[in-house]
Amino acid sequence: MYDQLGEVIDYGFSSPTAYALVKFVSSSSMPVIRVSSWVSSGNGSMDIEVWDNFNGSTLSGLLASIPGISTPYMGFYSLDLPAPLSIAKRQ
Numbered sequence: 001m002y003d004q005l006g007e008v009i010d011y012g013f014s015s016p017t018a019y020a021l022v023k024f025v026s027s028s029s030m031p032v033i034r035v036s037s038w039v040s041s042g043n044g045s046m047d048i049e050v051w052d053n054f055n056g057s058t059l060s061g062l063l064a065s066i067p068g069i070s071t072p073y074m075g076f077y078s079l080d081l082p083a084p085l086s087i088a089k090r091q
Helices: none
Strands: 030-039 044-054 059-071 075-087
Touching: 030 044, 044 075, 059 075
Parallel strands: none
Antiparallel strands: 030 075, 044 059
């Protein structure tokens, strides 16, 4: 699974900090080995976290994280997870 469209537009919110949450539901059992993201400006950093559950307001069950990623340039970043995750169908 991947984001076929990619980044289309971004808006400023008078803050250098932005948060994003994306939910993917697998159509079959599969390994997850990397996570990718668009970065709309350079000279920054990001953290990647993969969670098991989201109830509409709270994340729980941290499965993997990649903290403190340097993003010197705007563009598309694809990062290998520390260890592959086994994801069940519809998880």
